[in-house]
Amino acid sequence: MKNFFRKVAFGLGPDDKTPSDPLKWATNQLNDIPEFSWKGKILPEKKLRNYYRDYVYGDREVLRKKFKNDKDGYKREKNKLRHATGQKFWWNLELCIRYSEALKSETPVLAKLWYFWGNHFAISEKDFLAQYTTGAYQREIIRANMNQNFEKMVQEATKGWSMIHHLDNEQNIGPKSQSAKWAREKGKKRGVNENHARELLELHTVSPNCGYSQEDVIQMAYIMSGWRPEWGKKRLETGDVHFDPNAHQPGSKIVLGKKYKSGRKGLSNAITDLVNHPSCIEFIAMKLCRYLITDNPTKEMMEPIIKAWEKSDGFLPEIHKAAIEVAFNYSDQYNKFQNPENWLLQMSKMADVDLIPSPAFMDLYKIGNKPIRDQRALEYLVDELGQHPYLAKQPNGWSDISEDWMSPELLIRRLVYAREAYYKKSGNSQTKEFYEEMIEKNYDNPGEILKIIGQHRELVHKHVILFNLPETLRS
Amino acid sequence: MKISRRNFLKGSATTLFLAGFNFPVLANADKKKNLVIIMLRGGMDGLCAVPIIGDKNFEKRRKDLILDKTIKLNSDFALHPKLKNFHNLWQNNLGAIVHATNIPYTKRSHFDGQNLMETGGHIPYAIKTGWLGRGMKLAELKGDGLALALPMPLILRGIPSNDNFYPSKKRLPRTELLQLLKSIYTNKSEHDLANMMEIIANRSMMNNGGTSMSRKNSSLALKAGLELKKINGPRVAVFEVDGFDTHAAQGGVNGSHSDSLIEMDSIFKSLEKGLGSEIENTLVLTLTEFGRTIEQNGGRGTEHGYGSAIFMAGGLLKQSQVYSDWPGLKKKELFEGRDLNSTIDARSVYASAMSSVFDIDFKRIQKEVFWGDELINLSDKLFKS
Numbered sequence: 126m127k128n129f130f131r132k133v134a135f136g137l138g139p140d141d142k143t144p145s146d147p148l149k150w151a152t153n154q155l156n157d158i159p160e161f162s163w164k165g166k167i168l169p170e171k172k173l174r175n176y177y178r179d180y181v182y183g184d185r186e187v188l189r190k191k192f193k194n195d196k197d198g199y200k201r202e203k204n205k206l207r208h209a210t211g212q213k214f215w216w217n218l219e220l221c222i223r224y225s226e227a228l229k230s231e232t233p234v235l236a237k238l239w240y241f242w243g244n245h246f247a248i249s250e251k252d253f254l255a256q257y258t259t260g261a262y263q264r265e266i267i268r269a270n271m272n273q274n275f276e277k278m279v280q281e282a283t284k285g286w287s288m289i290h291h292l293d294n295e296q297n298i299g300p301k302s303q304s305a306k307w308a309r310e311k312g313k314k315r316g317v318n319e320n321h322a323r324e325l326l327e328l329h330t331v332s333p334n335c336g337y338s339q340e341d342v343i344q345m346a347y348i349m350s351g352w353r354p355e356w357g358k359k360r361l362e363t364g365d366v367h368f369d370p371n372a373h374q375p376g377s378k379i380v381l382g383k384k385y386k387s388g389r390k391g392l393s394n395a396i397t398d399l400v401n402h403p404s405c406i407e408f409i410a411m412k413l414c415r416y417l418i419t420d421n422p423t424k425e426m427m428e429p430i431i432k433a434w435e436k437s438d439g440f441l442p443e444i445h446k447a448a449i450e451v452a453f454n455y456s457d458q459y460n461k462f463q464n465p466e467n468w469l470l471q472m473s474k475m476a477d478v479d480l481i482p483s484p485a486f487m488d489l490y491k492i493g494n495k496p497i498r499d500q501r502a503l504e505y506l507v508d509e510l511g512q513h514p515y516l517a518k519q520p521n522g523w524s525d526i527s528e529d530w531m532s533p534e535l536l537i538r539r540l541v542y543a544r545e546a547y548y549k550k551s552g553n554s555q556t557k558e559f560y561e562e563m564i565e566k567n568y569d570n571p572g573e574i575l576k577i578i579g580q581h582r583e584l585v586h587k588h589v590i591l592f593n594l595p596e597t598l599r600s
Numbered sequence: 601m602k603i604s605r606r607n608f609l610k611g612s613a614t615t616l617f618l619a620g621f622n623f624p625v626l627a628n629a630d631k632k633k634n635l636v637i638i639m640l641r642g643g644m645d646g647l648c649a650v651p652i653i654g655d656k657n658f659e660k661r662r663k664d665l666i667l668d669k670t671i672k673l674n675s676d677f678a679l680h681p682k683l684k685n686f687h688n689l690w691q692n693n694l695g696a697i698v699h700a701t702n703i704p705y706t707k708r709s710h711f712d713g714q715n716l717m718e719t720g721g722h723i724p725y726a727i728k729t730g731w732l733g734r735g736m737k738l739a740e741l742k743g744d745g746l747a748l749a750l751p752m753p754l755i756l757r758g759i760p761s762n763d764n765f766y767p768s769k770k771r772l773p774r775t776e777l778l779q780l781l782k783s784i785y786t787n788k789s790e791h792d793l794a795n796m797m798e799i800i801a802n803r804s805m806m807n808n809g810g811t812s813m814s815r816k817n818s819s820l821a822l823k824a825g826l827e828l829k830k831i832n833g834p835r836v837a838v839f840e841v842d843g844f845d846t847h848a849a850q851g852g853v854n855g856s857h858s859d860s861l862i863e864m865d866s867i868f869k870s871l872e873k874g875l876g877s878e879i880e881n882t883l884v885l886t887l888t889e890f891g892r893t894i895e896q897n898g899g900r901g902t903e904h905g906y907g908s909a910i911f912m913a914g915g916l917l918k919q920s921q922v923y924s925d926w927p928g929l930k931k932k933e934l935f936e937g938r939d940l941n942s943t944i945d946a947r948s949v950y951a952s953a954m955s956s957v958f959d960i961d962f963k964r965i966q967k968e969v970f971w972g973d974e975l976i977n978l979s980d981k982l983f984k985s
Contacts, residue, residue, distance in 0.1 A: 185847075189847060189901065193664075193901075194664075196854070196855055196856045196859075199856075200856075251711065519725060531796065532796065533797075533799045533800050536793070536796050536797070536800065537800055540772060540773050540778075541772060541773075544773060586777055589777065590777065590781060590784075594781075594784065595784070595785065595788050598793070
C-alpha cells in the first residue's frame with residue numbers, strides 16, 4: 126500500500142506525514158489548479174515566444190546576411206544572439222517550475238498527471254521550441270486545463286501556436302484554396318500537409334484503433350487547412366495562430382462518416398466529435414492505466430475510467446480521480462517501471478535531495494549573459510538520464526513502455542546519478558536513522574530492504590542500492 | 601531510451617556506435633569483414649564536396665560558393681580541397697564516390713529525412729527499425745556489443761540485445777556493488793535487469809579506469825578502428841557528424857560546410873590508423889538525408905535539396921572511381937527545377953555493401969531488409985566480391 130504514494134506521486138518526503146486515507150489524500154489534489162509553488166520568476170508563453178522570434182529573426186534575417194562571408198563572425202554573433210534571447214536559460218527555469226510541483230507543492234499527484242498530459246500532447250524536439258516555449262506551453266495550455274473538460278484541452282492544444290508550428294500545420298494549405306491558386310500563378314506548388322491532422326487523430330484523440338482511413342486523414346487535414354500563425358515580416362512564423370480563410374480548402378469535408386462545413390468552425394466541431402468517440406475515451410483510459418499501473422492494462426482497469434468519463438462528460442478531475450482509484454485498487458498487484466524523470470523525482474523527494482536551484486539563485490540571471498553552470502544543472506541532468514521532458518524525440522512523446530527504459534546504459538545512469546544525488550543531500554539527511562525512517566514510510570517490505578542495504582556499510586552505497594532496487598525502479 | 605531517433609543539429613555533438621559482436625563462428629576461416637557507416641546529419645552538399653568540373657550552369661548559380669584549388673579526381677569531378685585524407689585513400693584505390701544519389705525522399709524535412717535514411721523506408725516514422733539493424737539480423741549478428749551513444753540510433757535497431765554506451769563523465773559504482781545488485785535482481789526474478797547488470801559489470805573497454813574519455817570523433821574513430829581490427833571484435837561501427845545544415849556562410853574552402861567535411865575526413869584518417877592492415881577488409885560509407893540546392897541563397901548558404909553523394913572508403917572497394925549516372929544541371933534536368941537529381945537509389949549502394957560485407961545474397965537483403973523494393977545490385981561495380 127505504501128507503494129501507492131510512489132505510484133501516483135513521488136513517495137513521501139521527510140516532512141510528509143503518512144496520510145490516514147491515502148486514496149482521499151490523492152484524489153483531493155485533483156479538483157483545482159493551484160498557483161505554482163515556484164516562488165521565482167515565471168514568464169508568460171507569449172513573452173518567451175517573443176524571445177524565440179528575436180532569435181529566429183536575428184539569425185535568419187540579420188546574421189546570415191550580414192556574415193555571409195565570415196563564418197567565424199557568424200558563429201560569434203550567433204552565440205551572442207543566443208544569450209541575448211535567453212536560449213540557454215529559459216528551459217532550465219521551466220524545469221525548476223516543473224519539478225517544484227513534484228517536490229515542493231501540496232499536489233504531487235496533480236504534478237504526476239501533468240507530466241502525463243504534457244507527454245500525451247508532446248511538443249517534440251524541433252527547432253528551438255524546447256529552449257523557449259515548450260515549458261510555458263505545458264504550463265498554460267496543459268496544466269491550466271487540468272480542471273476542465275478534456276475537449277477544452279484538445280481544442281487549445283490543437284490550435285495553440287506550439288502544436289501548430291511543431292506539426293507543420295502552417296504548411297497545410299488547401300490545394301483548391303485561394304492561397305494555392307496565387308502560388309500556382311507564381312509557378313509554386315502548395316498543398317495539404319497531413320502531419321498535424323494525422324497526429325490529432327492518431328496520438329491525441331481516437332488512435333488508430335478507431336479504424337480511420339488515409340482519406341479521413343486527408344479530409345481532417347482539409348478541415349485544419351488555414352490554421353496557422355499570422356505571418357509578419359518581423360515576427361515570421363511566431364505570430365498568434367489564426368484562421369486564414371484564404372488557405373482553407375473550400376467545400377465540405379467528411380471525417381469518420383461525418384460531414385463538416387467549410388470554414389473556421391469545422392475544426393472545433395470535428396474535435397468535439399473526436400473527443401466523444403468511444404475509441405478516444407478508451408485510448409486515453411488505456412494510456413492513463415499504462416502510465417500509472419502496467420504496460421498491459423486490462424479491460425477491467427479501464428472500465429471505471431471510461432465510466433467516469435461518460436458520467437462527467439469528459440471532465441478531467443473526475444477522469445483523474447477514477448484513474449487514481451484504479452491505481453489504488455491495483456496497487457499491490459502491479460508495479461510500473463518508472464521512467465527516468467519520475468525515478469529522479471522520487472529519489473529527490475524521499476531522500477531529500479537538493480535537486481532544484483533556489484528561486485533567488487535562478488532570478489540572478491540577466492538576459493544577455495551566459496547563465497552560470499549551476500543554473501543549467503537540471504538541463505544537463507535530465508539529458509544525461511535520457512529523458513529531457515521537452516526533447517521527446519517524436520510527436521508521440523516519451524515511451525510509457527517499461528522495455529524502452531531498460532537498457533544497460535540507462536541503468537548505468539541511474540547508478541551514477543544516484544551516487545551524485547547522495548552528495549547533494551543536506552548533512553542531517555545523511556544518517557542511518559534518516560534512511561530507516563524513509564524506508565519504513567515508503568516501502569511495503571522495509572525489513573527486507575533494510576537487510577539488503579545493510580550488507581553495505583557506507584551510507585552512499587546504501588543509497589545507490591536502495592534507488593536501484595526493483596522495489597524502487599518499479600512502483 | 602532505445603526507441604528514439606536522432607541527435608539533431610546539436611552543434612558538435614558526435615557519437616560512435618560499435619556493434620555486431622558474436623558473429624557466427626568463422627569455421628571456414630573466412631576473413632572478418634567490417635562495415636562502417638558515417639551519418640552526415642543536416643544534408644551534405646554533394647556538389648560542394650565533389651564538384652563537377654567545367655559546368656557553366658553550376659558556376660553561374662553558385663558563383664560565391666565555388667571552391668578554389670579543388671583536387672581533380674577525373675575529367676568530370678573534383679574533390680573538396682580540405683578532404684586530404686580521403687584523397688590519400690583515393691590515390692591508393694581505397695576511396696570512391698557515388699554521385700547524384702539519395703534515399704527516395706524528396707520532401708526536404710530534416711526530421712522526416714533523417715528518419716528515412718535510418719529506417720530505409722518510404723513513410724516517415726512508419727518503420728521502427730533501421731536498415732543496418734535488419735541487415736545485421738539477417739547476417740545473424742547480435743547487437744550485443746558497444747554503441748557509444750545515448751540513445752541507441754534508429755539505424756541499428758532491429759537486432760536482438762542491442763546495447764549502448766556513452767562515455768559517462770561520472771564514475772561507476774565499484775564492482776562488488778554491481779555484483780550485489782545483480783544477485784538481488786536474480787533473486788527477485790528480474791532477469792532483464794540482471795542481464796543488464798551483468799553487461800555493465802563486465803564492461804571492460806572504454807571504462808578507462810572510470811575516467812572520462814574524449815567524445816571527439818577523431819579519437820572515437822581511432823578506438824573504433826582498434827576494436828574493429830580484433831578478430832573477436834565488433835563488425836559494425838556507426839558515426840555521426842552534425843552541422844551540414846549550412847543555410848548561411850556555407851562559404852568556400854574555409855566555410856562552415858568545410859568544417860563538417862573536415863570532421864568526416866578526420867574519421868577516415870583515424871579509422872585507417874586504428875585499423876592498420878585491416879582497412880583491407882573494411883568498407884566505410886557515408887549516409888545523409890538529402891543534398892542541397894544548387895542555387896546559393898541570400899546568405900551565401902544553400903537550402904535543403906535532393907541528390908547528394910556517398911563517400912566510400914576501404915579495401916573492399918573495387919577501385920577508385922566516381923560512380924554516377926549524371927543527370928546534368930540544366931534547369932530541366934534538376935529535380936523540381938532546383939536540386940541535383942538522384943539517379944541512383946542510395947539504398948542500392950547500402951544493400952550491395954551489406955551483401956558484400958555480410959556475405960548475404962543481394963536478393964535476400966532486397967527482400968528482407970528493403971521489402972522487395974526495386975533496388976539494383978551494384979556489388980560487382982563497386983565492391984570486391
